[in-house]
Amino acid sequence: MTEDIVVAFRHFLQKLNDSEDALDPNVIREAVGDICRISDVAKLEITFYENIELEGSDNRVKLVLYENGVHDDNVIVDRRVTDGGGVVIYEFFHLNGGAEWCDRIRNRLALMISILFVFNSRQMLKQVANRFAYIDESGYHNLRYFCTQVESLGGKNDLQGKAVAHFNLRHFQAVNNQIGRKNGDTVMRRFIDDLEALTGCEIPVCRIGGDNFITIFDADKVDAVFGHLSGAVVRFGEDYGESIMLSATAGIYIVEADYRYAGISDLLDKVMPTSYIAKSAGREDIIFYSEELVNTKKHNATIQHIFPEALKKEEFLVYYQPKVDVRDGRMTGAEALCRWKHDGRLIPPDEFIPILEQNTDICKLDFYMIDHVCRDIRQWLDEGRQLPRISVNFSRKHILDVDLLKHLMEIIDRHNIPHHLIEAELTETTTDVEFKDLKRVVNGLQERGISASVDDFGSGYSSLNLIKEVPWNVIKIDKSIVPIDDDDESSPRTVMFKYVVAMAREMGLECIAEGVETKTQVEILKRYGCDIAQGYHYDRPLPKDEFEKRLDGIGIRK
Structure with missing residues (x-):
């Protein structure tokens, strides 16, 4: 390889390696740009099909990863099949008036595609693994995800000014019995979506299991969260013509200004027992953590x-x-x-x-x-x-x-x-x-x-x-x-x-x-x-x- 192409490949590999998401089209465009320019490529298109049966249909995703100049009729097509049965087609369009593609250039482009395909496949596997690790079967982020996010905040000493709520939807089995499980799933999702909209927090509400959730948010939103958990009307059904009132029992911990993070278990040990006390407290459905509560727990x-x-x-x-x-x-x-x-x-x-x-x-x-x-x-x-x-x-x-x-x-x-x-x-x-x-x-x-x-x-x-x-x-x-x-x-x-x-x-x-x-x-x-x-x-x-x-x-x- 000439010095220019060596530098271009180094840039290509560095960009992919530095990216947290090599499936991002913008990342790929920046990574492949130098190689395509040196190789007289006018345009690089990539087409995704979910499976082989869909290949050739309009049920596809097509992206232009590089475009610079007018292309002629000379095209290189590279078709790959993923381990999951999907089809990826890469198409290089030759720059009109550019140097002819010799075997050396064709091999260079094939190498770039092989690297890109392997790297994309690895990233897709990472995304699948992350989904299984951090998202449950209903699409809610789970406790493991919550813990990783809180660990990150705690490590940066960014927990001050936050509040954590652990809550259970009240009588949700009765809700499912009343309106059906499908509608029950819908109203649960909307109740959580509305809560996330109220808090405006980047970290989503996470489900621990069943009707059991945990969330972290800015402490100045405590009153809004309290009001929502105390009772909110959720609409469902065709054209949202029906509605039901949902509420929750909850324990809430407001992080003190002088709080020093001592690990995720310390935070959970404050908010979760508070929630359990609230659930067994009769009519007092939402309880805030306090030292008095700690002493009561010890007693x-x-x-x-x-x-x-x-x-x-x-x-x-x-x-x-x-x-x-x-x-x-x-x-x-x-x-x-x-x-x-x-x-x-x-x-x-x-x-x-x-x-x-x-x-x-x-x-x-x-x-x-x-x-x-x-x-x-x-x-x-x-x-x-x-x-x-x-x-x-x-x-x-x-x-x-x-x-x-x-x-x-x-x-x-x-x-x-x-x-x-x-x-x-x-x-x-x-x-x-x-x-x-x-x-x-x-x-x-x-x-x-x-x-x-x-x-x-x-x-x-x-x-x-x-x-x-x-x-x-x-x-x-x-x-x-x-x-x-x-x-x-x-x-x-x-x-x-x-x-x-x-x-x-x-x-x-x-x-x-x-x-x-x-x-x-x-x-x-x-x-x-x-x-x-x-x-x-x-x-x-x-x-x-x-x-x-x-x-x-x-x-x-x-």
């Missing part, structure tokens, strides 16, 4: 860690809170409540029950409680005491357990307890699946002679269908809708209470008001026909020895 982990040993050592105690007939002060029943005595301190339930409800530990505690209640009942029966019905709480997490009734009856019958002395308190449910299983459980309890009560009625999104469809024995009205001293007859709380009591009486259900603390509330209960009360006006939760005095009739409450 929760400690409780979960020491729980098995505490259960083994029987640190959990049964306290009994009487249920009282407001007409004469007689005790008509009692609720078994859990207290935890650990390291000399009596821990109230609101400090550990919500933590145990985050996993199946609460189910273990529930079975522990019914076992200890049955032990006490057996002792009292053997001592000749007359007993009212004792109610025991069962977490919603039991509802999907097909063996719940079997395990419950094994415990009750092992202690030879008459079934009518046990009442199972169950909380309201939130999904159709839970509702069906709740009906199954309550029907099973009824068949076995065990009473069932709906606990905390009115505290959540109560449904009259819950009362109509499930054969309860008892409704326990949550203290949030029990009138207080300052309520008049037209207050929402009083109106709701009055009609819930009337409905229960008409349906033949026993009605109990929870959280009764004053004499005025007792008079309100009498006025509206709610005969049973539970609360501090009559009794605080009592340890076993004090409850035994109540069983023996010491201290009728008025």
Whole structure:
């Protein structure tokens, strides 16, 4: 090769090697320019066909990679087939008036095409590999891609002023069931596209899996992101004539000004647990990371860690809170409540029950409680005491357990307890699946002679269908809708209470008001026909020895 062509090939190879995308036509044009000029090429065209069957059709991509001057009829055609079955055709058009193409020039052009073809093929393989590595089957960028982008920002100390959100679309399975999976895919894509448009961030929202996403964006867009995740109308269907509201539970971490990047795991350890807390937090769907949240997480982990040993050592105690007939002060029943005595301190339930409800530990505690209640009942029966019905709480997490009734009856019958002395308190449910299983459980309890009560009625999104469809024995009205001293007859709380009591009486259900603390509330209960009360006006939760005095009739409450 002459010195000019050697320099041209070096330039050609350098340009391809330096480029991050050798499939970019602009990169190729710049790379091949010197070789084409020295070789008297007027034009270089490249044509792509996706497969051999399409060759010769209009279903193709054609690019002009070099053009300089007028060409004559002398053309070199070089056809290549890729490993993927595609066809690439390179066409060199001879410069009119230029030197004739000798074998040396033809070989030179063939060499250039071979190098270009191999390099393009390698880049295509890299793109395919990158797609599999960074993009999921639905076209969303994945967690691996998110991590590489954040690592890049962290390495340049560019995370300050950013915020990270990890979120789950709420009830998306129900959305798919309602509008169909195809439309579900569409509304998910549009919800994410709209979020990306709001943030304007170069890094796309990435999907971790299912309806689970993560994104990083400028912190000054937090309010907009919060609003979108709280609820956004998404249109779908033919000509977008239908719409649906989508929302998400989310954890958001705003990167502090003095934050020092310590690796992607540090960032994920802040935002992902925050999201999980939000998902289990009831109505607080979006939570921001804070040091207080970190301390809560550590406390929760400690409780979960020491729980098995505490259960083994029987640190959990049964306290009994009487249920009282407001007409004469007689005790008509009692609720078994859990207290935890650990390291000399009596821990109230609101400090550990919500933590145990985050996993199946609460189910273990529930079975522990019914076992200890049955032990006490057996002792009292053997001592000749007359007993009212004792109610025991069962977490919603039991509802999907097909063996719940079997395990419950094994415990009750092992202690030879008459079934009518046990009442199972169950909380309201939130999904159709839970509702069906709740009906199954309550029907099973009824068949076995065990009473069932709906606990905390009115505290959540109560449904009259819950009362109509499930054969309860008892409704326990949550203290949030029990009138207080300052309520008049037209207050929402009083109106709701009055009609819930009337409905229960008409349906033949026993009605109990929870959280009764004053004499005025007792008079309100009498006025509206709610005969049973539970609360501090009559009794605080009592340890076993004090409850035994109540069983023996010491201290009728008025």
